[in-house]
Structures are given as C-alpha cells and as structure tokens.
Amino acid sequence: SAVISQKPSRDICQRGTSLTIQCQVDSQVTMMFWYRQQPGQSLTLIATANQGSEATYESGFVIDKFPISRPNLTFSTLTVSNMSPEDSSIYLCSVVRTSDSEQFFGPGTRLTVL
Amino acid sequence: KQEVTQIPAALSVPEGENLVLNCSFTDSAIYNLQWFRQDPGKGLTSLLLIQSSQREQTSGRLNASLDKSSGRSTLYIAASQPGDSATYLCAVWEDKIIFGKGTRLHILP
Numbered sequence: 617s618a619v620i621s622q623k624p625s626r627d628i629c630q631r632g633t634s635l636t637i638q639c640q641v642d643s644q645v646t647m648m649f650w651y652r653q654q655p656g657q658s659l660t661l662i663a664t665a666n667q668g669s670e671a672t673y674e675s676g677f678v679i680d681k682f683p684i685s686r687p688n689l690t691f692s693t694l695t696v697s698n699m700s701p702e703d704s705s706i707y708l709c710s711v712v713r714t715s716d717s718e719q720f721f722g723p724g725t726r727l728t729v730l
Numbered sequence: 731k732q733e734v735t736q737i738p739a740a741l742s743v744p745e746g747e748n749l750v751l752n753c754s755f756t757d758s759a760i761y762n763l764q765w766f767r768q769d770p771g772k773g774l775t776s777l778l779l780i781q782s783s784q785r786e787q788t789s790g791r792l793n794a795s796l797d798k799s800s801g802r803s804t805l806y807i808a809a810s811q812p813g814d815s816a817t818y819l820c821a822v823w824e825d826k827i828i829f830g831k832g833t834r835l836h837i838l839p
Contacts, residue, residue, distance in 0.1 A: 617776065658832055659774075659829045674826075706771075710774075716781070717761065717779070717781075718764065718779045719764055723773040724773045
C-alpha cells in the first residue's frame with residue numbers, strides 16, 4: 617500500500633488567514649485527490665490534483681478559495697484561503713494505485729478556525 | 731447522479747457476534763467498490779476493494795460482497811471484537827469516487 621504523510625496534522629487558525637497543507641507519497645502516483653470531512657459528516661471531494669496542470673475542482677469548490685499545487689507525482693499542497701469558522705474540518709489527501717485502482721488516504725489535517 | 735447509502739447509520743453489538751453492514755448505490759455502472767474503516771479523528775484505512783467483475787473479497791475476518799445488478803454490497807465481520815469499533819465507509823467509483831455516510835459500529839465488551 618502507498619504510505620502518505622500530511623503536514624500539519626492539526627492547526628488552529630484565525631479567521632481571514634490562510635493555511636497550506638502538504639501531502640507526500642512514498643511512490644509515484646498518477647491520481648491524487650483532496651477531500652474535506654466536516655464534523656460528523658462523510659467525505660466530500662474538493663478536487664483532483666493534476667501533475668503539471670491546474671487542478672480539477674468539484675461543484676462548490678473554487679481555485680481562489682482552495683488553490684492546489686502538484687509539482688510532481690509524489691507531492692501536492694492544498695491551501696485553504698481567507699478562512700472562516702465554516703472551514704473547520706479534516707482535510708485528507710488520497711491517492712489511487714495504478715495497478716488495481718485501490719485508494720489510500722493520508723492521516724488527515726484537522727483544521728480549527730476561530 | 732450516483733448516490734451511496736449505508737444502513738444502519740449506527741450499530742451496537744456484543745463482542746463475539748457476527749454482523750453485516752450494508753451499502754447500496756443507485757447506478758450499477760461502477761468501476762469498483764471499496765470498504766474503509768475510520769477511527770475517530772483519523773484518516774481512512776482501506777479494508778477491501780472489489781472490482782466490478784468480482785463478486786466478493788475476503789481478508790481475515792472480513793468478507794465483502796458485491797451485487798452490481800441490485801446495487802448492493804455487504805461487509806460481513808465475523809467474531810466481532812472491541813477493536814472493530816469504528817466508522818465503516820463504502821465508496822463507489824463511477825466517473826468519480828462517491829462515499830456513503832458510513833456506519834458507526836460499537837462492539838460491546
């Protein structure tokens with residue numbers, strides 16, 4: 617299975633600031649995703665992180681609010697911009713193994729916005 | 731539009747019992763279905779992946795089945811243990827990956 621790390625594991629931030637979350641994978645993967653999990657809810661896909669091109673965002677998520685970078689096949693960042701308390705969530709990155717399409721998740725970043 | 735439903739939302743059973751978690755989906759044209767486990771405040775751990783051409787997968791005390799024609803999957807847990815307490819999520823991959831809301835499982839010692 618792919619080993620995925622995320623930084624930071626948690627953070628408490630002030631309203632109006634931005635936070636960048638890093639996701640590092642121990643092997644090259646083609647497909648990488650960012651999800652949000654609000655308290656008590658299931659996972660919602662934010663975007664697909666595309667290597668070398670702009671991310672593909674799901675309905676309700678925009679690049680100005682959630683800019684994503686994917687400089688290579690093992691690393692991606694998600695920035696949560698101009699944060700409000702409604703952005704308090706767990707943010708998770710995931711990858712899909714090419715050989716059988718099994719999906720693996722990082723440990724998540726727990727964000728609290730005051 | 732694909733919808734994934736998991737019933738029940740929560741379940742408590744005594745230790746040692748066998749149990750079944752259910753997952754249903756509305757569009758049978760799926761690429762695969764995957765079961766995950768999530769412990770409180772943690773990421774997701776992959777349990778079993780069933781390709782669209784498969785009927786079931788087994789790993790230890792876990793067995794997952796897939797019936798595409800009826801839009802259903804079940805996760806069978808044998809001889810449950812307190813360590814099995816977690817939220818179990820299923821996800822289907824059609825044109826994108828859609829998650830159910832999960833079943834919160836509590837195994838009573």
